[in-house]
Amino acid sequence: MKMKVIVTPKAAVLDPQxxxxxxxxxxxxxxxxxxxxxxxxxxxxxxxxxxxxxxxxRQLCRDLLSNPVIEDYxxxxxxxxxx
Amino acid sequence: MKxxxxxxxxxxxxxxCTAALNSLEGVQAEFVWxxxxxxxxxxxxxxxxxxxYGDYLRCGAIARFSPIMQAVVREAAAGKLVIGVCNGFQILxxxxxxxxxxxxxxxxxxxxxxxxxxVEVEHSPFTIGMAKGTLxxxxxxxxxxxxxxxxxxxxxxxxxxxxxxxYVDANGVTAPAANPNGSIxxxxxxxxxxxxxxxxxxxxxxxxxxxxxxSDGTKIFxxxxxxxVGEQARAA
Numbered sequence: 261m262k263m264k265v266i267v268t269p270k271a272a273v274l275d276p277q278x279x280x281x282x283x284x285x286x287x288x289x290x291x292x293x294x295x296x297x298x299x300x301x302x303x304x305x306x307x308x309x310x311x312x313x314x315x316x317x318r319q320l321c322r323d324l325l326s327n328p329v330i331e332d333y334x335x336x337x338x339x340x341x342x343x
Numbered sequence: 344m345k346x347x348x349x350x351x352x353x354x355x356x357x358x359x360c361t362a363a364l365n366s367l368e369g370v371q372a373e374f375v376w377x378x379x380x381x382x383x384x385x386x387x388x389x390x391x392x393x394x395x396y397g398d399y400l401r402c403g404a405i406a407r408f409s410p411i412m413q414a415v416v417r418e419a420a421a422g423k424l425v426i427g428v429c430n431g432f433q434i435l436x437x438x439x440x441x442x443x444x445x446x447x448x449x450x451x452x453x454x455x456x457x458x459x460x461x462v463e464v465e466h467s468p469f470t471i472g473m474a475k476g477t478l479x480x481x482x483x484x485x486x487x488x489x490x491x492x493x494x495x496x497x498x499x500x501x502x503x504x505x506x507x508x509x510y511v512d513a514n515g516v517t518a519p520a521a522n523p524n525g526s527i528x529x530x531x532x533x534x535x536x537x538x539x540x541x542x543x544x545x546x547x548x549x550x551x552x553x554x555x556x557x558s559d560g561t562k563i564f565x566x567x568x569x570x571x572v573g574e575q576a577r578a579a
Contacts, residue, residue, distance in 0.1 A: 269446075270496075272493065273377075273446060273491055274446070274489070274491070274525065276447060276448075276449050276450070276451050276525075277447065277451065278453060284508070294403060299401075324400070324404065325400070327401055327404065327437065327444055329436075329442075329443060329444040329491070329492070329493070330444045330446055330491060
C-alpha cells in the first residue's frame with residue numbers, strides 16, 4: 261500500500277523560501293500570486309492492512325516526519341495506480 | 344572533571360569542543376559515540392555542532408532518536424549539565440529538552456561570522472561570574488538558526504528568565520541588524536526551566552583562544568566547571 265505525507269509550515273512560522281518563490285512568480289508574470297508556502301512531500305510504501313498501519317504511521321508523523329512546533333501534516337492514502 | 348562530547352554521524356565540531364575543553368585545566372573531555380547507551384561517570388554532556396544525519400528531514404530530527412539520547416534525557420532529568428551548540432541546540436529542541444524550534448535563516452543564507460551576544464541571566468550554571476549585560480563575542484555558522492517559539496512558549500521563556508543569550512549590536516542593543524538569522528526577539532540561546540540544559544547557536548567551542556578572534560567561549564565552559572565544583576562540594 262502506498263501512503264503519502266504532506267508536511268507544511270504552520271501559519272505562524274515564517275517561510276522565507278515560500279516568500280522568495282512567490283516574489284519570483286510575481287516577477288515572471290503572475291502578480292496574482294498572493295502567497296506560497298513550501299513544505300515536504302513523502303511517498304511511503306508499506307506492507308499490511310491500512311486499519312492497522314495507519315495509526316502507527318500517524319504516530320510517526322507526529323514523532324519523526326513532522327515537528328508539531330513548526331509544522332502541520334496530512335497523512336493520505338495514495339490513489340491506486342498513482343504515486 | 345569529565346565532559347562527554349557526543350559524536351553523531353555528521354557531527355563536525357566534536358574535535359573543536361574536545362580541544363577547547365581539554366585546554367582548560369581540570370577538564371577531561373572524551374568522545375562518546377551516539378550508539379552508546381550510558382553517560383554514567385561524566386559531569387557534563389556536550390552535543391556538538393555539525394550536520395548530524397546530513398540534516399535530512401529536519402536538523403536534528405533523526406539524531407534525537409540515537410540510542411545515546413535516552414541517556415542524555417535521563418541525565419538531564421537528574422540535573423546534569425547539558426550544553427548543545429548549533430546542531431546540538433537543534434537536537435535538544437527536537438528531543439523536547441528545550442522548547443521551540445530552529446528554522447531556516449530569514450535571509451535564506453548560511454551565516455558564518457563573529458557576532459555579539461548579551462548575557463541575559465547571571466544565575467544560570469552557564470553564566471556564573473558574568474553580570475547581566477555582559478557582552479560575549481562568539482562565532483556563528485549555520486543555515487537554520489532562526490529560533491521560533493509560539494507566543495505562549497515565548498511568554499513562558501521570558502517569565503522564567505530562560506533566555507540566556509541574545510544577539511546585540513556593539514552597544515549591547517538588540518537591534519534587528521545585529522540578528523544574524525531572524526531569530527524571534529534576537530534569541531541566541533535558551534536554557535531549560537530547571538536551568539541545567541543550555542542550547543545556543545553561537546559556538547563557544549570556536550572562541551576559546553585569542554588567536555581565534557575571541558576567548559569569550561571559555562567563560563561559558565568555566566562557568567559550567569564552577570557550577571559542577573559547587574554541586575560536588577554540596578553533595579560531599
